Amino acid sequence: MMILLINLLAFMFGATIGSFFALVVERLPQGLDVVFTPSHCDHCQTKLQYYDLIPIIGYFNQGGNCRFCHNWISPQSCFIEIIGGLSSCWILNQYNTYHLLGASLFLLLFYAAIFDLAYHYVDQLVLTLMFSLTIILQNRALFANLLPALVVAIVLWLLSSLTHGLGLADIELIVILVLAFGLQITLWLTLFACLFVILKYYRHHYLPNIEIAFIPFFYMAYFLIPWLPLRF
Numbered sequence: 001m002m003i004l005l006i007n008l009l010a011f012m013f014g015a016t017i018g019s020f021f022a023l024v025v026e027r028l029p030q031g032l033d034v035v036f037t038p039s040h041c042d043h044c045q046t047k048l049q050y051y052d053l054i055p056i057i058g059y060f061n062q063g064g065n066c067r068f069c070h071n072w073i074s075p076q077s078c079f080i081e082i083i084g085g086l087s088s089c090w091i092l093n094q095y096n097t098y099h100l101l102g103a104s105l106f107l108l109l110f111y112a113a114i115f116d117l118a119y120h121y122v123d124q125l126v127l128t129l130m131f132s133l134t135i136i137l138q139n140r141a142l143f144a145n146l147l148p149a150l151v152v153a154i155v156l157w158l159l160s161s162l163t164h165g166l167g168l169a170d171i172e173l174i175v176i177l178v179l180a181f182g183l184q185i186t187l188w189l190t191l192f193a194c195l196f197v198i199l200k201y202y203r204h205h206y207l208p209n210i211e212i213a214f215i216p217f218f219y220m221a222y223f224l225i226p227w228l229p230l231r232f
C-alpha cells in the first residue's frame with residue numbers, strides 16, 4: 001500500500017514536470033514568458049481555471065475540448081504528462097538508492113526529446129547542462145570512460161562529416177552518455193534507438209530525406225536498461 005502511494009506521488013511529480021516541460025518547449029522559442037503568463041485556450045484565449053491545469057486529469061475533465069469555445073485541444077501535452085509520470089515511476093523503481101546523475105540526465109533527456117520532437121533540433125543549453133553534470137557527478141568512472149568517449153567522438157564526427165547522416169547534437173549526446181554511463185550501456189541505447197527509427201520508417205522502404213528527431217527514440221531506448229544483459 002505504501003509502495004503504491006509512493007509510486008502515485010512519483011507519477012504526479014513526473015506528470016507535473018512533463019506539463020512544465022511541454023509549456024517551456026511551446027513558449028520559449030516564441031519568446032513568451034513561461035512563469036507569469038497564465039495558461040489559456042489557444043483558440044479563444046480564455047484563461048484556464050486552476051482545476052483545468054491539473055496534469056492529465058485537467059485534459060480528460062474537459063473531455064479534450066475547451067470548456068468555453070468547445071474547440072479541440074491537442075492531446076500532446078497530456079501525452080507528455082503521461083510519459084513524464086511513467087518516467088518518474090521508472091526512475092524510482094530503477095534506482096533503489098538515490099542516483100543523482102542518472103535521474104538528472106534522464107530528466108534532461110526527457111526535455112531534449114520533447115524539444116527535438118517539436119523543432120527537430122536540440123537546445124545546446126541542455127547538452128551543456130548534461131555535460132557539466134556528468135563532469136561534476138561522475139567521479140568514479142569518469143577517467144575510465146574518457147578514452148572510449150574520445151574514440152566515439154572522433155569516429156562519429158568523421159562519419160558525420162562524410163555522410164551528413166548524423167546531427168552534431170546527436171553525436172554530442174552519445175559522447176556525454178559514454179562519459180556518464182560507459183560504452184556498454186551507450187552502445188545498447190544507440191543500437192535500440194537506431195532500431196526504433198528503422199522500424200518506424202521501415203514501411204516506406206527508405207529513410208525519408210528529412211531531419212529525423214533522434215532523441216525521442218533514444219529516450220524510448222532508455223527504458224530498456226533494466227532488461228539489458230549488462231556486465232560490469
Ligand SMILES: [Zn+2]
Nearest residue numbers: 041044066069
Ligand atoms: Zn477555447
